[in-house]
Amino acid sequence: MYLIVAGLMLLYFVSALETTIVATVYIDISNEFNDMSDGIWIVIGYLLSNTAVQPLFGKFSDIMGRFESVVAATAIFCLGSILCAVSSSMGMLIASRAIQGIGGGGLMTMVSVVLSDVTTERDRGKYTGFLASSWGIASAVGPVMGGAIVERSSWHIIFWINLPISIPALIVLFFALKIPKPQGTARQKLKRIDFLGAVTSQMCIIPLIIAFAWGGQGFSWKSARVLATIGGGVLMGIVCLLVEWKLAVEPIIPLRLFAIRNVAASALGHFCLGSCVYAPLMFVPSYELSVQQASEIGAGLHLLPLVGSMVIAAGVGGVITTRVGKYRELIWACGIFIALGNSLLILYNENSSDGQRIGFLVLTGLGLGFGVQTMLIAAQCAVKGLDMAATTTLMLFMRTLGGIFGLSILSSVLNTNLRSGAESLSRVYPEFASVIADSLNDQSVISSNAGIPLEVRAGLRSMFQDALHKVFIGLAPFSGLLVLSTLLFAHVELGDRRKRTIK
Numbered sequence: 001m002y003l004i005v006a007g008l009m010l011l012y013f014v015s016a017l018e019t020t021i022v023a024t025v026y027i028d029i030s031n032e033f034n035d036m037s038d039g040i041w042i043v044i045g046y047l048l049s050n051t052a053v054q055p056l057f058g059k060f061s062d063i064m065g066r067f068e069s070v071v072a073a074t075a076i077f078c079l080g081s082i083l084c085a086v087s088s089s090m091g092m093l094i095a096s097r098a099i100q101g102i103g104g105g106g107l108m109t110m111v112s113v114v115l116s117d118v119t120t121e122r123d124r125g126k127y128t129g130f131l132a133s134s135w136g137i138a139s140a141v142g143p144v145m146g147g148a149i150v151e152r153s154s155w156h157i158i159f160w161i162n163l164p165i166s167i168p169a170l171i172v173l174f175f176a177l178k179i180p181k182p183q184g185t186a187r188q189k190l191k192r193i194d195f196l197g198a199v200t201s202q203m204c205i206i207p208l209i210i211a212f213a214w215g216g217q218g219f220s221w222k223s224a225r226v227l228a229t230i231g232g233g234v235l236m237g238i239v240c241l242l243v244e245w246k247l248a249v250e251p252i253i254p255l256r257l258f259a260i261r262n263v264a265a266s267a268l269g270h271f272c273l274g275s276c277v278y279a280p281l282m283f284v285p286s287y288e289l290s291v292q293q294a295s296e297i298g299a300g301l302h303l304l305p306l307v308g309s310m311v312i313a314a315g316v317g318g319v320i321t322t323r324v325g326k327y328r329e330l331i332w333a334c335g336i337f338i339a340l341g342n343s344l345l346i347l348y349n350e351n352s353s354d355g356q357r358i359g360f361l362v363l364t365g366l367g368l369g370f371g372v373q374t375m376l377i378a379a380q381c382a383v384k385g386l387d388m389a390a391t392t393t394l395m396l397f398m399r400t401l402g403g404i405f406g407l408s409i410l411s412s413v414l415n416t417n418l419r420s421g422a423e424s425l426s427r428v429y430p431e432f433a434s435v436i437a438d439s440l441n442d443q444s445v446i447s448s449n450a451g452i453p454l455e456v457r458a459g460l461r462s463m464f465q466d467a468l469h470k471v472f473i474g475l476a477p478f479s480g481l482l483v484l485s486t487l488l489f490a491h492v493e494l495g496d497r498r499k500r501t502i503k
Helices: 002-020 026-033 041-064 066-085 090-118 121-152 163-176 186-192 195-214 224-247 255-259 261-290 296-301 304-324 328-347 354-371 374-380 385-428 430-441 454-486
Strands: none
Touching (some): 002 090, 002 121, 002 163, 026 090, 041 066, 041 186, 041 195, 041 385, 121 296, 121 354, 195 385, 224 255, 255 385, 261 296, 261 354, 261 385, 304 354, 354 374
């Protein structure tokens, strides 16, 4: 079991790592290709494909086999990593990141599905704590590692490091993982695959994610491009629901699952959790760079209090779930701690002490640790074994989708206020207009450019402080919705026997 968990943790780690490792260095990569306008798609391309494929892998693994699906995801991820590492143009890098994201989404999905196969509901808590720790460490280490690699070497190494982690993990699982294979011939298995549902679901998910990426970034939320993309995604969503309801023999996500209280509550809770937690991971380093004048590596290190407390809370939550069989109380604690920690971020300012900033993030980390896996267990224990993979992938998808949605809204708030502040500051200091404009994309300019006078530097810090203050205010409603969603869960006894999860 511990060999299996070790292998799963490594695969979970590299998938989560690639979500954040380029967050602080995509600007350096864009400068090398002399293409700043498309640079953000190095980040978005991975998130888009990663999120889009998550609902598919669970059902495919039900039909084709668990280990086979893990192998496929790992192969796609490694292929994408190699293509990223050897990319010679921005277009090639963005396309390679999309390929890498498909593999990464498959890995993140299959790790949780496989762990559900090999554990009982009662014991699952102590093992899922390891996965939560792996995800949290990757989220915090990613920006630091990316900054350190680019500062001391070449950005190509960011993608090469995935191979010596992924391949040994796959070898470990090959020898340790013993799971029954799905029955039927290859022809019978192909007939079970919901190809129409897969196509229509992607035609719904991808436009919505692209619209979220565009909104408030390069285009107004009211622009024809954004509204048309959202409209097309919603329309295809309706078509997808009809296909899954009326036509699919084995739907990717059976709609009947939403009639189960804990599944519906967990889907909503995961969406709110993603929108509440991804934002601090993105905006706290930005605050440290721009307002507190930290280095790129130092800005990433300021996430360690959140990760450290999350690891502790995940371990404690796993022990409580295993020994006592209680999980609703942990889910309630998740909502309360995250709402409290995120709300206190509103108090951030230039004079905030290290103790205050650490304390606020510790609260958010405790909430994340208590809830990130117990919400999933609450949904899993409410369904039959054969619905385990579909339920698990649905929850992971909702969490990622919520994170993208929350980030898009809050990024729009940040960019709108920064542009307004930059225009005002440029009128006061027109000779530094180019530096002010550069700081919107790269906050490290504020501390690294020695030629900026103190009064301009103070103006830039104040500009970012005001904009990020509004972002943290905007985060509060998402945290309130998370608290409300945690009240919807019902208690279902945790089973102490493994369910049959493969037909």
